[in-house]
Amino acid sequence: MKSVYLYIFGIALLASLVIGDSTPRPTVMWHGMGDTCCYPFSMGRIKKLIENEIPGIYVNSIEIGDSIADDEFNSFFKNVNEQVDMVCKQMKADPQLSNGFNAIGFSQGGQFLRAYVERCNDPPVFNLVSVGGQHQGVFGFPNCEVTPGHNVSLCNMVRELLNYGVYTDMVQSHLVQAEYWQDPMKYDEYLEKSQFLADINNARSVKNETYKLNFQSLNQLALVLFTQDTMVIPRESEWFGFYQPNTLDIIPMEKTDLYVEDWIGLQYLDQNNRITKLSCDGNHLQFTDDWFIENLIPFLNNTVY
Ligand SMILES: *[C@@H]1O[C@H](CO)[C@@H](O)[C@H](O)[C@H]1NC(C)=O
Ligand SMILES: *[C@@H]1O[C@H](CO)[C@@H](O)[C@H](O)[C@H]1NC(C)=O
Ligand SMILES: *[C@@H]1O[C@H](CO)[C@@H](O)[C@H](O)[C@H]1NC(C)=O
Numbered sequence: 288m289k290s291v292y293l294y295i296f297g298i299a300l301l302a303s304l305v306i307g308d309s310t311p312r313p314t315v316m317w318h319g320m321g322d323t324c325c326y327p328f329s330m331g332r333i334k335k336l337i338e339n340e341i342p343g344i345y346v347n348s349i350e351i352g353d354s355i356a357d358d359e360f361n362s363f364f365k366n367v368n369e370q371v372d373m374v375c376k377q378m379k380a381d382p383q384l385s386n387g388f389n390a391i392g393f394s395q396g397g398q399f400l401r402a403y404v405e406r407c408n409d410p411p412v413f414n415l416v417s418v419g420g421q422h423q424g425v426f427g428f429p430n431c432e433v434t435p436g437h438n439v440s441l442c443n444m445v446r447e448l449l450n451y452g453v454y455t456d457m458v459q460s461h462l463v464q465a466e467y468w469q470d471p472m473k474y475d476e477y478l479e480k481s482q483f484l485a486d487i488n489n490a491r492s493v494k495n496e497t498y499k500l501n502f503q504s505l506n507q508l509a510l511v512l513f514t515q516d517t518m519v520i521p522r523e524s525e526w527f528g529f530y531q532p533n534t535l536d537i538i539p540m541e542k543t544d545l546y547v548e549d550w551i552g553l554q555y556l557d558q559n560n561r562i563t564k565l566s567c568d569g570n571h572l573q574f575t576d577d578w579f580i581e582n583l584i585p586f587l588n589n590t591v592y
Pocket of ligand 3: 439441
């Protein structure tokens with residue numbers, strides 16, 4: 288009797304592997320600065336769009352804090368390393384993510400999700416999509432009015448703090464934008480003081496091999512650059528390009544030391560055809576639903592068994 292059951296069980300297992308008793312792989316979203324998990328005009332809209340396009344999918348839109356107001360405030364002022372720690376715990380605690388997920392980050396959410404991959408990746412990310420993320424940081428803080436509903440007084444506070452001293456400990460510990468500020472003319476100071484970006488980019492002389500191993504494990508890295516972006520300076524940062532240290536000459540990803548010396552596994556991913564660079568003709572995060580469906584849904588539309 289027992290062996291019959293075992294036999295039936297074996298057949299069932301085999302069938303489910305062959306036929307594929309599949310469910311859509313979940314998606315995790317991380318919003319940008321001055322945004323929240325759930326504003327109906329931004330992340331709420333995108334979440335609905337994904338749910339409509341991929342029936343049955345589970346989408347988790349990250350919220351940092353206990354309310355929408357906290358979430359927005361934290362996007363400017365909560366230490367990024369602490370935010371990433373929180374997200375590592377949140378992802379691990381979500382039973383619906385236990386088999387891994389695709390991740391899509393908007394603006395700074397792009398590099399924050401990369402930090403999740405490098406530092407934790409448990410559960411693991413399959414495809415990582417970065418929409419206007421600043422992977423080499425920024426050097427400039429232009430205008431505040433990106434999306435309607437933006438709190439301009441928060442933006443003005445950011446500007447004043449950047450002015451005060453981007454690489455002071457106080458500003459580094461509390462101002463999100465400062466934590467991915469890369470001043471090419473003060474490259475050594477950046478290396479020494481940057482609490483977030485220089486770390487996740489493995490830019491210092493001691494490299495963290497775990498960061499590289501985790502990042503290299505991605506199936507696909509999709510990087511969206513907005514060709515008319517006036518928010519992110521320089522916009523090439525969205526494709527891992529940046530100013531060459533101690534100059535204001537912009538070099539593409541392939542010429543940066545990060546790539547050439549393969550500090551985080553970017554070159555490895557590229558050589559294995561696992562990087563897709565996409566450009567979107569618009570200002571920062573200005574894309575249409577149709578553009579999103581055509582270009583980004585394919586990275587989110589896959590299954591787990
Ligand atoms: C998602 O993938 C499935 C299976 O490959 C395909 O049939 C479906 O058309 C895709 N949906 C979208 C919106 O791309
Ligand atoms: C490297 O990163 C991992 C994952 O975040 C961490 O556990 C480890 O302590 C880091 N190693 C070093 C040498 O900093
Ligand atoms: C904007 O942020 C400031 C500082 O936190 C707060 O005092 C103000 O109420 C906020 N304004 C709006 C419209 O949310």
